[in-house]
Amino acid sequence: xxxxxxxxxxxxxxxxxxxxxxxxxxxxxxxxxxxxxxxxxxxxxxxxxxxxxxxxxxxxxxxxxxxxxxxxxxxxxxxxxxxxxxxxxxxxxxxxxxxxxxxxxxxxxxxxx
Amino acid sequence: xxxxxxxxxxxxxxxxxxxxxxxxxxxxxxxxxxxxxxxxxxxxxxxxxxxxxxxxxxxxxxxxxxxxxxxxxxxxxxxxxxxxxxxxxxxxxxxxxxxxxxxxxxxxxx
Numbered sequence: 725x726x727x728x729x730x731x732x733x734x735x736x737x738x739x740x741x742x743x744x745x746x747x748x749x750x751x752x753x754x755x756x757x758x759x760x761x762x763x764x765x766x767x768x769x770x771x772x773x774x775x776x777x778x779x780x781x782x783x784x785x786x787x788x789x790x791x792x793x794x795x796x797x798x799x800x801x802x803x804x805x806x807x808x809x810x811x812x813x814x815x816x817x818x819x820x821x822x823x824x825x826x827x828x829x830x831x832x833x834x835x836x837x
Numbered sequence: 838x839x840x841x842x843x844x845x846x847x848x849x850x851x852x853x854x855x856x857x858x859x860x861x862x863x864x865x866x867x868x869x870x871x872x873x874x875x876x877x878x879x880x881x882x883x884x885x886x887x888x889x890x891x892x893x894x895x896x897x898x899x900x901x902x903x904x905x906x907x908x909x910x911x912x913x914x915x916x917x918x919x920x921x922x923x924x925x926x927x928x929x930x931x932x933x934x935x936x937x938x939x940x941x942x943x944x945x946x947x
Contacts, residue, residue, distance in 0.1 A: 728879075733877070756934055758936075760938075766940060766941075767841075767927060767938035767939055767940045767941055768880075768927065768936075768938040769938070770935055770936070773934070773935060775934060814879060814880065816880075818934065822934075823868045823870070823885070823887075823931045823934060823936070824870070824882055824885060824895065825870075825880075825882065825936060826882075826896075827872075827879035827880040827881070828879055829877055829878060829879040830877075830879050
């Protein structure tokens with residue numbers, strides 16, 4: 725069965741600092757991996773996804789993530805935080821070829837001016 | 838192109854009442870799903886459908902029914918609401934494993 729662990733329910737960074745949000749997954753088959761962002765009182769928006777191919781994937785708003793099979797990780801990074809990045813971020817996993825997503829519990833990112 | 842729409846945005850029910858949360862998409866996606874979001878628990882899959890006439894249970898299906906008579910619509914029914922069903926509900930449709938979420942329905946059961 726698939727599962728996702730997001731380390732840190734709350735992360736605070738200064739504006740301009742590196743953003744690192746951690747995600748580890750468990751899957752018995754090759755996974756598809758996703759990061760979603762949720763702004764207050766809104767639905768979820770896809771930031772980026774890994775299905776096959778290059779393990780470093782780039783997404784919207786300057787975010788990227790690297791799939792590391794040996795570490796079962798898919799951490800999300802952004803070199804320089806912006807105030808508009810303050811939101812909740814969810815990591816999710818599905819089996820390759822499946823549409824059902826299993827979500828982590830989320831990480832709330834606060835950006836300090 | 839409206840994407841995924843959900844109605845209502847907010848709803849308050851009394852215990853035991855029934856209601857239907859509406860979800861529609863205009864992207865001709867075969868796959869649709871319902872999630873509930875609770876604080877500290879992320880999103881959990883309730884029911885999903887891989888096409889008109891086909892539905893299946895997700896992680897937390899108890900207390901909810903679904904049907905899929907058309908590609909566009911995927912309503913979620915609560916037959917007898919319970920306080921444990923207080924949550925935010927999201928509908929999504931999927932194409933090439935990318936899910937498109939609606940804006941959500943905030944449901945409170947008193």
